[in-house]
Amino acid sequence: xxxxxxxxxxxxxxxxGGTLALALAAAxxxxxPRPAYADSTGMSATVSDDCTNGRVQVVLNNQxxxxxxxxxxxxxxxxxxxxxxxxxxxxxxxxxxxxVGTAYSFTTTTPTGFSNTQSGTxxxxxxxxxxxxxxxxxxxxxxxxxxxxxSTGTPYNGTVASVxxxxxxxxxxxxxxxxxxxxxxxxxxxxNNIQLAMTRSTDGGTSWTAPSIVVHAPSTTEGTGDSSLLVxxxxxxxxxxxxxxPAGIGFNSPASGSNATTDTGSLHVEFVTSDDDGVTxxxxxxxxxxxxxxTWGSLFASSGHGIQLASGRLVQPIVYRDxxxxxxxxxxxSDDDGVTxxxxxxxxxxxxxxxxIQRSDGDVVQDMRANAGATRYDATSTDGSTTFGAMxxxxxxxxxxxxxxxxxxxxxxxxxxxxxxxxxxALFSNNASTSARVNLTVRLSTDDGAGWPNSSLLVPGTAxxxxxxxxxxxxxxxxYEVGNTGGVFFDHFTLGxxxxx
Numbered sequence: 001x002x003x004x005x006x007x008x009x010x011x012x013x014x015x016x017g018g019t020l021a022l023a024l025a026a027a028x029x030x031x032x033p034r035p036a037y038a039d040s041t042g043m044s045a046t047v048s049d050d051c052t053n054g055r056v057q058v059v060l061n062n063q064x065x066x067x068x069x070x071x072x073x074x075x076x077x078x079x080x081x082x083x084x085x086x087x088x089x090x091x092x093x094x095x096x097x098x099x100v101g102t103a104y105s106f107t108t109t110t111p112t113g114f115s116n117t118q119s120g121t122x123x124x125x126x127x128x129x130x131x132x133x134x135x136x137x138x139x140x141x142x143x144x145x146x147x148x149x150x151s152t153g154t155p156y157n158g159t160v161a162s163v164x165x166x167x168x169x170x171x172x173x174x175x176x177x178x179x180x181x182x183x184x185x186x187x188x189x190x191x192n193n194i195q196l197a198m199t200r201s202t203d204g205g206t207s208w209t210a211p212s213i214v215v216h217a218p219s220t221t222e223g224t225g226d227s228s229l230l231v232x233x234x235x236x237x238x239x240x241x242x243x244x245x246p247a248g249i250g251f252n253s254p255a256s257g258s259n260a261t262t263d264t265g266s267l268h269v270e271f272v273t274s275d276d277d278g279v280t281x282x283x284x285x286x287x288x289x290x291x292x293x294x295t296w297g298s299l300f301a302s303s304g305h306g307i308q309l310a311s312g313r314l315v316q317p318i319v320y321r322d323x324x325x326x327x328x329x330x331x332x333x334s335d336d337d338g339v340t341x342x343x344x345x346x347x348x349x350x351x352x353x354x355x356x357i358q359r360s361d362g363d364v365v366q367d368m369r370a371n372a373g374a375t376r377y378d379a380t381s382t383d384g385s386t387t388f389g390a391m392x393x394x395x396x397x398x399x400x401x402x403x404x405x406x407x408x409x410x411x412x413x414x415x416x417x418x419x420x421x422x423x424x425x426a427l428f429s430n431n432a433s434t435s436a437r438v439n440l441t442v443r444l445s446t447d448d449g450a451g452w453p454n455s456s457l458l459v460p461g462t463a464x465x466x467x468x469x470x471x472x473x474x475x476x477x478x479x480y481e482v483g484n485t486g487g488v489f490f491d492h493f494t495l496g497x498x499x500x501x
Contacts, residue, residue, distance in 0.1 A: 041064075041112075041113070041114050042062070042063045042064035042065075043060075043061065043062055043063070043064060043068060043070075043110060043114045044059075044060075044061045044063075044116075044456070044457070044501045045058055045059070045060050045061075045070070045072070045106070045108035045116045045118070046058070046059050046061075046133070046456055046457070046497070046500075046501055047104075047106060047118045047120070047131045047132075047133075048131050048132075048133035048134060048135060048491075048493075049122065049123065049124050049130065049131040049133070049134040049135070050095065050134075050135050051124040051134050051135060051136045052135070052136055052137040053097075054097060054099075054100075055095045055096060055097040055098070056095060056096060056098060056104055056122050056131065057093055057094065057095035057096075058072060058093075058094045058095070058106055058108070059091060059092070059093055059094075059457050059460055060072070060084060060086060060091060060092040060093075060094070060108065061091045061457045062086040062087070062088065062089065062090050062091065063088075063089065064088060065088050066088055067085060067086065067087050067088060068085070068086055068110050068112065068114075069083060069084070069085045069086075069110060069111060070083070070084050070085075070086065070092070070108055070109070070110055070114075071083050071108070071109050071110070072084070072094060072106060072107070072108045073106070073107045073108075074096065074104070074105070074106055075105055076103075076104075076105075079096075082094060091439060091457055091460045092460065093460045093461075098122050099122065100122050100123045100124075101121060101122060101123065102121065102122045103119070103120070103121055103122075104119065104120060104121070104122060105117065105118070105119040106118050106119075124136070124206070125206050126475055126492060126493070126494055132493055132494045132496060132497040133456075133458075133491060133492065133493035133494075133497050134491070134492050134493075135489060135490070135491050135492075136205075136208075136489065136490050136492070137487050137488070137489050137490075138178060138180075138199055138208055138211070138479075138487075138488050138489065138490050139163045139180055139182075139197060139199065139211050139487055139488045140163065140486075140487035140488075141159060141160060141161060141162065141163060141485050141487065142159055143159065143163075143211060143487075144157050144158060144159060144210070145157065145158065145159065145160060145182055145197050145211045145212065145213065146210055146211065146212035146213065147212045147213040148160070148182065148184065148195060148213055148216075149195055149213065149216040149217075149220060150220065151219070151220045153219075155213070160182045160183055160184045160185075161183055161184065161185055161186050161187060161485070162181075162183035162186065162187035162484050162485055163180050163181065163182060163183070163197070163481070163485075163487050163488050164180065164181045164183060164187065164464070164465070164481050164484065164488075165180060165181040165225060165226050165227065165303045165465055165481065166178065166179070166180045166303075166304070166465060166466070166467050166479040166480060166481055166488050167179045167180070167227040167228050167229045167240075167303055167304050167305060167467055167479075168229060168304075168305065168467045168468070168469045168477060168479040169229035169230065169231050169238060169305055169469060170231070170411050170469045170470065170471055170472065170477075171231055171236060171238060171277045171278070171411065172231070172233060172236040172411050172412075173236075173277060173411075173472075174202075174204060174411060174471065174472030174473075175200060175201070175202050175277040175278060176200065176201040176202075176204070176205055176469070176471065176477060177198065177200050177229060177238065177277070177278040178198065178199050178200070178201075178208075178479050178488070178490065179196055179197065179198045179214065179227040179229060179240065180196070180197055180227070180481070180488045181194050181195075181196065181197075181225045181226070181227070182194065182195045182196065182197040182211075182213065183225075184220070187484035187485065189225065189250055189251070190223045190225050190226075190243060190245035190249070190250040190251070190267070191222075191223060191245050191247065191248050191249055191250045191253070192223050192225070192245075192250075193217075193220045193221070193222075193223055194223035194224060194225035194245075195213045195215065195216040195217075195223075195224060196213065196214055196215040196216070196224055196225070196227050196240075196242060197211040197212065197213055197214070198211065198212060198213075198214040198278065199211045199212075200277070200278050202277075204471050204472065204473055204475070204492075205471065205475075205477055205490060205492045208490075214240070214272070214278075214281055215227075215240065215242055215272060215281070215284070217244060217245075219247075221247040222244070222245060222246055222247050223244075223245045224242050224243065224244050224245070224270075225242060225243055225245070226242060226243045226300060226301060226302070226303040227240060227241065227242045227303055228240075228241040228242070228301050228302060228303050228304055228305055228306055228316060228317075229241075229304075229305050229306075230305060230306035230307065230308070230314060230315075230316055231308065231411075232308060232314055232337055232338065233308055233411070233414050233418050233419055233420055234308075234312055234337065234417060234418035234419055235275075235337060235418075236275070236277075237273055237274070237275055237337070237338070238273060238274045238275075238277070238278060239271050239272075239273055239306070239314070239316075239338060240271060240272050240273070240274070240281065241269065241270070241271045241301040241306065241316055242269075242270060242271070242301065243267050243268065243269060243270070243300045243301055244267070244268040244269075244270050244284075244286075245267055245268075246263075246264040246265070246266075246268075247264070249264070249265065249266065249267055250267070251267060251298045251300050251319075251321070252298070253265075253266075253267075253298065254297065255267075255296060255297050255298050255321075257294050257295070258294055259288045259289050259292040259293070259294045260288070260289065261286040261288060261289060263288065266288070266292070266298065266299075267298055267299060267300050268286050268287075268288050269286075269287045269288060269291060269292070269299060269300065269301045269318065269332075270284045270285060270286050270287060271284070271285055271287065271338075272284050272285070273338070287332070287341055290340065290341045290342070290343075291318070291332045291341050291342070291343045292320075292343075293320070293343070295322070295323045296320045296321060296322060296323065297320075297321035297322065297323060297325060298320065298321045299318055299319065299320040299321070300318065300319055300320075301316060301317070301318050302316075302317040302318060302319060302329075302353040302354055302355070302402065303353065303402060303465065303467070304353075304355060304402060304404055304465070304467035305355070305404075305406075305467055305469070306356070307356050307357065307358065307406075307407075307420075308419060308420055309358050309362075309364065309384055309385075309419070309420070310358065310362065310415065310419050310420060310421065310422050311335075311384060311419065312335070312337075312417060312418075312419040313333050313334065313335050313384050313385075314333060314334040314335075314337070314338055315331050315332075315333045315356050315364070315384070315385050316331065316332050316333070317329065317330070317331050317353070317354045317355060317356055317366070318330055318331065318332055318343075319351075319352055319353060319354075326349050326350065327349070327350055327351060327352060327371060328346040328347070328348065328349055328351070329346070329347045329348050329351045329352065329353075329354040329366055329368045329379075330343060330344050330345065330346050330347055331343075331344045331347070331356055331364075331366070331385040332344070333384065333385050333386070344381075344385045344386045344387065344388075345386065345387045345388060346388070347366040347368065347379040347381070347385075347388040347391060348366065348368050348377055348379050348388075348391035349391075350370065350371045350372065351368040351369060351370050351371060351377055351391070352368070352369045352370070352371055352400075352402075353368075353369050353402040354366050354367060354368040354369065355367045355403070355404050355405050355406075356385060357405045357406060357407055357426060357449075358407060358420075358422055359422065359424070359448045359449070360422045360423055360424040360448055361422075361448075362382075362422060363380050363381065363382055364380070364381040364384055364385050365378050365379070365380050365381075365405075365449065366378065366379045366380075366381070366385075366388060366391075367394070367403070367405040367428075368391065369398060369400060369401060369402055369403065370398065370400070371400070372400070373398060373399050373400030373434065373435070374397070374398065374399075374434045374435075375393045375394070375395060375396065375397060375398055375434070376393070376394050376395075376396040376397075376398045376403070376430070377391045377392065377393055377394060378391065378392060378394045378449075379391040379392075394449070396428065396430065396443075396452070397430075397431070397432060397433060397434045398430060398431070398434065399431050399433050399434055399435050399436050399437055399438075401430060401431055401437050401464055401465060402465045402466075403428065403429055403430025403431070403465075403466060404427075404428070404429045404430070404466055404467045404468045405426055405427070405428045405429075405449070406426065406427050406468050406469065406470070407420070407422070407423050407425070407426055408423055408425040408426060408427055408470055408476075408495065409421060409423055409470055410470050410471075410472060410473075410474055411470075411472055412472070424445075424446055424447055424448045425444070425445065425446050426444075426445045426448065426449050427442060427443070427444055427445075427468055427476060427498075428442070428443040428445070428449075428452065429441070429442045429443075429458075429466045429467070429468045429478050429480075430466065431463065431464075432455075432457065437462065437463065437464045437483075438460075438461055438462055438463065439457060439459070439460060439461070439463070440457075440458045440459035440463035440466055440478075440480055441455050441456065441457050441458060442455065442456055442458055442468070442476075442478060442493075442498055443455040443498075444495070444498045444499060454498050454499050454501055455498070455501060456493070456497060456498045456501040458478060458480075458491050458493075459480065459482070459489075459491075462482055462483045462486065463480050463481070463482055464480065464481045464482070464483065465480065465481050466478055466479065466480035466481075467479050467480075471492075474494075474495065475492060475493065475494050475495075476492070476493055476494070476495060476498075477490055477491070477492050478490070478491040478492075478493075479491075
């Protein structure tokens with residue numbers, strides 16, 4: 001039977017006979033050689049479960065410097081073996097549809113000696129014997145979102161034109177909170193009618209609540225976007241930061257030179273809090289009077305998440321544009337559980353969105369997206385994000401996208417004060433490309449980010465902003481967007497799945 005093609009928000013799929021399927025992502029060579037970021041052979045074949053579409057999938061990844069031919073045998077599948085030749089830096093997604101509980105076995109080989117066999121049973125949830133990564137679409141442009149704000153102020157349930165900019169956190173009891181921009185009429189950044197949609201999981205990412213609006217501007221001529229979640233472990237309070245844009249105001253709009261709460265000429269950094277794991281939220285607090293220098297051209301809170309340090313200090317990354325028009329990454333911080341906030345010094349220039357991570361020695365490293373793209377930059381603080389040393393390229397590829405770096409700490413990994421511990425184990429999530437938002441990859445380091453010997457390709461093809469969190473059972477969640485209209489997905493995997501790659 002001749003294959004036919006169909007295009008989805010995640011790229012072109014080739015379907016064979018309605019049950020066996022193959023998707024080929026474009027072979028995208030990396031401009032920066034990354035031998036330290038591949039496994040020992042530079043090749044991998046990883047198995048996962050697509051929970052949304054009910055299929056098992058295999059991702060082939062070739063991070064060697066030469067073309068490689070992969071042969072995949074799927075006994076009992078009714079097809080194959082399938083042979084795919086991938087150029088250096090290329091990848092391929094193969095999948096087939098089978099009922100939950102069906103046994104599978106995949107053997108992948110190359111003429112150069114790579115051999116990998118993985119067997120198990122189809123099923124989501126990371127149960128023993130099932131694929132140790134699964135994938136679920138949480139919100140799409142066809143998902144009905146509850147409580148959208150209308151032009152008349154009357155809430156309604158409906159769909160939106162674009163879902164972007166994910167944020168995620170895990171509370172002390174293991175509740176996973178995921179928030180994203182619901183861009184009602186188009187996919188533009190602020191100024192735009194953007195409202196924040198939330199969905200929650202109380203069973204470790206297996207099931208999720210229907211998405212509903214938790215923050216919106218007073219009118220649809222304004223917007224609230226770019227959410228970031230931060231959990232204060234000392235009292236299990238969740239902070240949801242976001243940027244409020246008055247009518248016509250975005251980051252690139254000239255600022256008014258005011259830091260007043262009533263200022264309608266600048267973006268505002270605001271937050272709401274929840275003391276019941278995201279069930280209910282407080283009224284907004286406007287931080288501009290505390291954290292915005294009136295001489296700045298603009299500022300905004302970086303999306304994804306903030307962190308709590310071992311000292312108990314709360315840290316939320318921001319971006320600001322100085323009076324000369326230069327972009328900076330920095331942090332705002334609180335030492336009194338969020339009652340008051342202060343702005344730290346610049347961590348770098350000509351950089352954009354960033355994440356803060358605390359190393360095992362207590363230092364804070366700012367992992368930054370450069371305006372020019374190509375590579376990530378780091379800067380180190382020895383005083384808890386108050387001041388930073390010089391920034392330097394860290395060698396990780398970056399096409400100019402908001403990625404993530406986190407410490408591998410469960411919600412219960414806390415000291416006697418309730419604040420998080422420190423660890424040398426870190427996870428990094430971003431595109432494995434220097435020029436395009438493609439090939440979302442998660443990497444593992446056990447030496448405070450000095451090296452990243454293990455990596456797994458989560459999403460071949462289009463994928464943009466991502467944010468990660470360690471769940472209560474020690475598994476890891478990665479929440480990411482797929483272009484402007486592909487929706488927001490949750491990938492759930494074990495640390496061993498990354499270590500085995």
